[in-house]
Amino acid sequence: MLEKKEHNYEKAVLVGLVTKEQSEEKLQEYMDELEFLAFTAGAQVHQRFTQKMSQPDSKTFVGSGKAQEIREYVHANEIGTVIFDDELSPSQLKNLERELEVKIIDRTNLILDIFAQRAQTSYARTQVELAQYEYLLPRLTRMWTHLERQRGGIGMRGPGETEIETDRRIIRDRISLLKEKLKTIDKQMQTQRQNRGKMIRVALVGYTNVGKSTLMNALSKSEVFAEDKLFATLDTTVRKVVIGNLPFLLTDTVGFIRKLPTQLVESFKSTLDEVREADLLVHVVDISHESFEDHINSVHQILTEIGANQKPMIMVFNKIDAFAYEVKEEDDLTPSTRKNISLEEWKRTWMAKNKFPTVFISATSKENFPELKKLLYEEVHKLHIARFPYNDFLFEYFDDEETTS
Template sequence: METFAPSSAAREKALLVGVSSSPELSRSTVEEYLDELEFLADTAGAEVVSRIVQEKKQKDPAWFLGKGKAEEMAHVVKGGLIDIVIFDDELSPVQARNLERALECKVIDRTELILQIFAIRAKSAQAKMQVELAQLEYLLPRLTRLWTHLSKQKGGIGTKGPGETQIETDRRLVRHRITSLKKKLREVSLQHATQTKERDSVPRVALVGYTNAGKSTLMNALCPRAEAYAEDRLFATLDTKTRRLELKINKLVLLSDTVGFIRKLPHRLVESFRSTLDEVLRADFLLHVVDASHPGYEDQMHVVRQTLQEIGVEHENIIEVFNKVDAVGDRDALRALRQKYPGAIFVSAIRGINLGALRDAISENVARDYRVRALRTHVSNYKLIGYLYETAEVLDKRYDGEDVLLTYRAHYKTLRRIDARVAESEKQRSHVA
């Protein structure tokens, strides 16, 4: 799959295409969507020089826009100003093939553009495999003879059966690669689960939100040593990063930064990155980071909620965090936003505004999952007493003859380990007695 190289030396000239097909999808709404598509194209390394919005109730099954419009676009493209045409909606294999023939240039859709950006951004081995899997599943029905280079992944002798065409060979090679990638990703997921098993006893918080809402910047502000990569580009973060966040009253939580969501996020990517998004599934609660300065912040919030439902996150324990309040020029609009979302926290991660209130909100949510317990044990049971002091917050200690009464507080996840340790200790002491 070809990818843009985000280099200022050779930026491809791009034409963006959107369709207004209903009153809900008005021309002004499509223009807003194309603004985001332009940001995506810029992130991928292309320079947008023009855009087209056509009002069409039904999309042409062969040409998407209609053959007449395609011929009109061909005159613009053949003038030498356009290298690539990017559609905001997903094209069928037939539509993409017909348009490329008519326009005589590269034609891609929003899905392929996002896949290419992910390919550029992927750094870890896991992220690269996830992106490659999504790319191959997208390209499988779009294979042409240009894919003969894939035969290098497997020896030529014996790979082509009697009467088998080259395109059939390529499809079989791609399917084999997809199967191999899925197997490797399952293995990586199991390894990750084993390596992070100890985290299950610690409260976990995950940052979610629309791409470029400022999640990584917020993580760096809350956890000074996080060193999460932050940039004013879409999908700056692909790999989930987890860092320690120290709170008051000896409370420790694990804060995870996850990949940002976006409108029309390809389903294949959601499926491929499902293992990466496990931190969201396992989190005790979420911080939904919203760009308060974005005019379409409500649409972005809706996209995030829809994507969370798609990956199976249904719990309602979510704190809305409106970021970039310093970039909201209209004070009345910000005041109205506070009234509309009274339970939300309004911050500026880059300027450190109101981060204390956010920490307090996290502490209050974590505190809800803490329980108070009491334990009676013999004063000589030093190991168990010491373990309680290490893993819990001891609130009171009293002596009753040869016994000691301990009142302690711990997170419900930690209590599971404490209960198991107490049961083991009592079993050992009963054997000794």
């Protein structure tokens, strides 16, 4: 578990299920991620509760015996928050609050809370507020119990903290107002994208916390906020980058995550438009993460959902400086596993047959950066030739360290 100073964090426990669709190994991966999400939001995880069930219980998500076990633990240890790894229905939330008598947060609400903390611009705050209201609307009756207690903390930021009299009509009106506001901003952003000239547009995509912002800073020599937490940046950032003497626009986008709330996909439509309208995608992968293959699949799934999966792409395997594996003894005849495959061996697996150009780097130490920049130049150059066949003589690649913003 992550070590944290207890007095700065809410005390929380995690709850997840092993089901027919979700193995015990997969659940542990999700729970590790959920703990990192909780840490990012400001919680200290004291315990994890897991249960094997064919499907979630319709009333309390977990069985009655497990619910009683959780109740006894949270009351004995003064735990204030119970976080569930899946989205709970309004009735499950209501029943669990009655049963456990503590604050109940599901994965969707936790992610929305992190977004509420991280949103910096008016546009991002509007997007998050819309997603929160759409999450709140079917849960309004349940949320009133929180409002009457006037409790703060994780899951309680954002709309309606003190508006006890809020009803469904007011929330629906607010949702309509926010949607109209976003439509206006979307039109403005569409105009901005059209006014960026005829330069090739490159978008950084990838799972959250894979180093996109760090890579953005290294390539553009800018100071985009980067931190070792999930969803460190929400606001789309665009910088002009020049490699050799070939300029292009580089966009840093919000990170993806497994079980991404549908409310966020919809409310962040314009942010995702930056991905849809890009000429080239740079898919950044944290190769030091034990679940990086699952992260790749999650990103491809979301790209498919937003209609951006057919775009030209470069695969950038980042954080090679943090990659570690267990060295097998020479006489060890046991089959190789994910934990004892070296980086060189990974490169000879499916990665070598990957249909996309691939490079292995460290955005922090800039290891293999010349190779990355050459690859970026080549791919942008191809797109530039296709768009402006008569301007090709203006550009040539030269290996230098001059990457300007």
